[in-house]
Amino acid sequence: MPGSSKILLIDTATEYVFLSLVIDGIEVGSAYRKDIQNHAVTVMPLLDGILKEAGIRLNQVTEVIVGVGPGSYTGVRIGVSIAKMIGYLNGIPVRTVSTLALLASGAEDGFILPAIDARRGNAFMACYRKESGKLTVLVPDTLANAESFIGTAGPGFHKVTEGKPDVRTLINSGLTLPVSNIHELVPNYLQVTEAERNKGKS
Amino acid sequence: MIVMGVESSCDETSVALVKDGKTVLSNAVLSQIDIHREYGGVVPEIASREHVKGISLVFDQAVKRAGIAFSDIDLIAVTAGPGLIGSLLIGVAAAKVIAMNFDIPIIGIHHIAGHIYANNIEHDLEFPCLALVVSGGHTQLIVMKGHYDFQIIGETADDAVGEAYDKIARVLGLPYPGGPLVDKKAALGKDLYKLPRPLIDSGDFQFSFSGLKSHVINLHHNMVQRQEPFAVEDICASFQEAVTDVLVKKTKEAAHRYAVKQVIVAGGVAANKGLRAKMTREITDVPVYFPGMAYCTDNAAMIAVAGYFKFQKTGKADDYAINGDSRLELK
Ligand SMILES: [Zn+2]
Numbered sequence: 001m002p003g004s005s006k007i008l009l010i011d012t013a014t015e016y017v018f019l020s021l022v023i024d025g026i027e028v029g030s031a032y033r034k035d036i037q038n039h040a041v042t043v044m045p046l047l048d049g050i051l052k053e054a055g056i057r058l059n060q061v062t063e064v065i066v067g068v069g070p071g072s073y074t075g076v077r078i079g080v081s082i083a084k085m086i087g088y089l090n091g092i093p094v095r096t097v098s099t100l101a102l103l104a105s106g107a108e109d110g111f112i113l114p115a116i117d118a119r120r121g122n123a124f125m126a127c128y129r130k131e132s133g134k135l136t137v138l139v140p141d142t143l144a145n146a147e148s149f150i151g152t153a154g155p156g157f158h159k160v161t162e163g164k165p166d167v168r169t170l171i172n173s174g175l176t177l178p179v180s181n182i183h184e185l186v187p188n189y190l191q192v193t194e195a196e197r198n199k200g201k202s
Numbered sequence: 203m204i205v206m207g208v209e210s211s212c213d214e215t216s217v218a219l220v221k222d223g224k225t226v227l228s229n230a231v232l233s234q235i236d237i238h239r240e241y242g243g244v245v246p247e248i249a250s251r252e253h254v255k256g257i258s259l260v261f262d263q264a265v266k267r268a269g270i271a272f273s274d275i276d277l278i279a280v281t282a283g284p285g286l287i288g289s290l291l292i293g294v295a296a297a298k299v300i301a302m303n304f305d306i307p308i309i310g311i312h313h314i315a316g317h318i319y320a321n322n323i324e325h326d327l328e329f330p331c332l333a334l335v336v337s338g339g340h341t342q343l344i345v346m347k348g349h350y351d352f353q354i355i356g357e358t359a360d361d362a363v364g365e366a367y368d369k370i371a372r373v374l375g376l377p378y379p380g381g382p383l384v385d386k387k388a389a390l391g392k393d394l395y396k397l398p399r400p401l402i403d404s405g406d407f408q409f410s411f412s413g414l415k416s417h418v419i420n421l422h423h424n425m426v427q428r429q430e431p432f433a434v435e436d437i438c439a440s441f442q443e444a445v446t447d448v449l450v451k452k453t454k455e456a457a458h459r460y461a462v463k464q465v466i467v468a469g470g471v472a473a474n475k476g477l478r479a480k481m482t483r484e485i486t487d488v489p490v491y492f493p494g495m496a497y498c499t500d501n502a503a504m505i506a507v508a509g510y511f512k513f514q515k516t517g518k519a520d521d522y523a524i525n526g527d528s529r530l531e532l533k
Pocket of ligand 1: 313469
């Protein structure tokens, strides 16, 4: 089917590898798998399987949506590098989305607080609202002390730490952003490196 | 056969296109040296971030400079290790995307095999061949009886040569990367201090540089304490003479023991002018070759050359599960 839309979604910023192939609005293949090895090993074989099953080749994908974090630095870089290369090689549009929005998209309707552990009591968090399939952001992605952020948000928020993203919700949300220059695409780390932080101090 | 090389094991993001394991069509390198200099050494997390930032651009530079299309590529060779894991994974992931997108076979390459094969760009390897590998992470003598056949006959028990150079440079207050500066200063100084030549008469091909390094650091410290006048150039010259004496003597002995047809030097320290001069002067019965200066430091052309010969020999590609391995062994 020439001219049809073939959207590839990739997120590797959590303990899970998430891949989804959406052809003309229908998710024809997907993977959501907790990795025992690192994501670098699993992503491409999984992607290969999904594409073969759908009977298309990687260079026939018409758009990529990639989770750019926040989350695991090593993990997010793998997905972003892959999306960047697919976009560059085929000259197709790439859109970014928060990994926390991806997490929230799979949750039940209500007030949602997606959280990804960032060690030492901290987490990457945000607040979203999902209502009849419509996802909106209330508090943008933040790196903060988990307890105090959750306390401030209040008991009405449902904390979500894993779950397969819902691609229809995500694609229909206004939460994906176009990348204007593919060579400039980078993850959203939400913080500078320790070395950069310490540089100012000494 | 056109091979695309991909290298991201440390702080250079590099992509190259090489024809038939010999002719470099392009060798694009994004260096991060200026960024890491502020920290006195490579910061792994920053290196990984820089690799992601530059990854698609460096591929674009390589194909444009070579004037070819991705569909013209016959094989992709990517550094699979050893190196910084976060850095390695970016190059490996990107290489896999190209392999899948254009249905091109992909092969993982050992970084040191790349350094060795950098020599093939200017002089065809002839076997048996002896390689002296000297870099920030490695000091090894390797005998090759044929293509892609590596026998390590000796290596360092502690510091790599390049590592010792960098540490001494830091103590002497020279900016990162200090190794090349020590070489430069050594050329201006005199071998005044009687420094030890570790293991020089051991009769085998093992090395050890940490004792020598400590000796130099103590010597410098004591002179500073006693407010004795000294020239940094003389310390550099004395250190360099000691190191190169050991490297050259052992390489010469190994060349004879294994009756090799040629000696090649590989790795970042192969750019050291003092080492180049002494090797050529002392080893006269077999030819001694060094890679061109641009191919001593990390680059993807050398990975492409190694990939070509590995593929010629094994005829086997890797699959999409190929991984980066920070401690990969040379096989
Ligand atoms: Zn190297």
